[in-house]
Amino acid sequence: MERRDFFKKAAVVAGVAAVGSTTAEASATHQPIDNRKVSDVAFPEKRPLILYSDRPPLLETQRDVFTSILTPNDQFFVRWHMPDIPTHIDPETFTISVNGLVEREINISLNDLKTKFEQVEVTAVLQCGGNSRSAFTPIAGGIQWGSGAMGCATWKGVRLRDLLDQAGLKKDAEWIGFNGSEKAAYYETPEFIRELHLEELDDHVILAYQMNGEDLPYLNGYPLRLVIPGSYSDSWVKMLSNITVTDEYKHLFFMDVAYRVPDNECECETPEKKAPKTKPITKMNVKSIIGYPTNGGKLSLNSHVVVRGVAFDDGHGIKKVLVSTDEGKTWQEALLDDGKAGRYAYRAFRFTFKPTKLGKLTFMAKAINNIGEEQPFANEIKWNHGGYKYNGIDEVTVEVI
């Protein structure tokens, strides 16, 4: 493209240009930004979503999608790290390689994966560690996601364990490295590799080729991705190409520098005094999102409203979801779905309410999991430099007319 064209095009507002405010208030979290519109541009296999970047693609799901346990593939959020994503993968010739400290190196085709191994399914939430990052003040580094860098799907594939068994782990095997196919612009840039300790890899970890009964969309990692129920999405390597077994941990950027929180009890720090030690974000905390109504919506006086949303954690399971309509002074229990989608899935909740007063009305939702962990109020959440793991009580304000 000619430079002039570039400038001319640049004048067109096509994507989100979310530049936060310059308020110099003291460090306090608040509700994540929730006023972004979907883009005019639809990405491959996707409906138009909230757009932050085209290269690498960064797309967020809008709030009103979060009323049922499965997030449709074409509305599922997208997050890549590198600019160069393979735009064509031939399912006939694609293979996944298992090598390193194994008895036999294997290259398995997609067809073999689908026919020669036990096929398993898990419904699990995929959430970016930086989901809701826009809640933090001062503004934490990274994309200023609202609450839609998450989704829940039924993933189908084969157990990682079965694949490793086929290759046969050697005695010293301890770490499993997963390599995705995305590429940087420079050869020297570190590849997107994750390493997981064998102990972290239980039978729930699968290599999935299907999402909600369809091929994975390219932008969600076609043809094969890692699924680690309960863990944040930075570990769910997309477009998986290679699995390498080692006895020693390799130092990797995406493990050792990115996606880490302070290694202290509150997982918190201040911009002036950053925590000296950090740890990986790993497991998700308990969280819920209201999908209906949405901010700025209108409800009719004395109408029968059913508030809907989803709640999840890292697999302990959701015990209850409470809703407040008086700024958190009193709480009432919402109805939960049957939970048959399993402990890693969204629990859909619903709460019937009849608005009897005109004017502004705020709904709050708070999830509590089976080990008694509950969501704190937004302003109780302490800051961390990467803006990770926000799980404040969700709020939606509507007008009763």
Added chain:
Amino acid sequence: MKKLILITALLASPLFAQTKEKIEVPYVAFPIKMGKGFDAVQANCLMCHSFGYIINQGRQSKAFWRGKIDKMITHFKAPIGEEAAKSVTEYLYKHYGNGKLK
């Protein structure tokens, strides 16, 4: 004959990609504030990522923007010289800064 075709299609279906052709990730134009130093942004930043990736970090301090550039140099191995790094920092701080040096 019709039945045979159907059977063949079913057998082959597991390996049909949903998308048969190369996908094309669209180009999106983000609003850019023109000014001194943008040339350096264009020359040093935009081959790896979009302008959207920059401005959607929110308004940040001068030290934050410099830190991001250093991260690109140190961890992502971007070949950005000191002069360019300074120009990019000044540009980002001026147009997408929060008024704080640190």
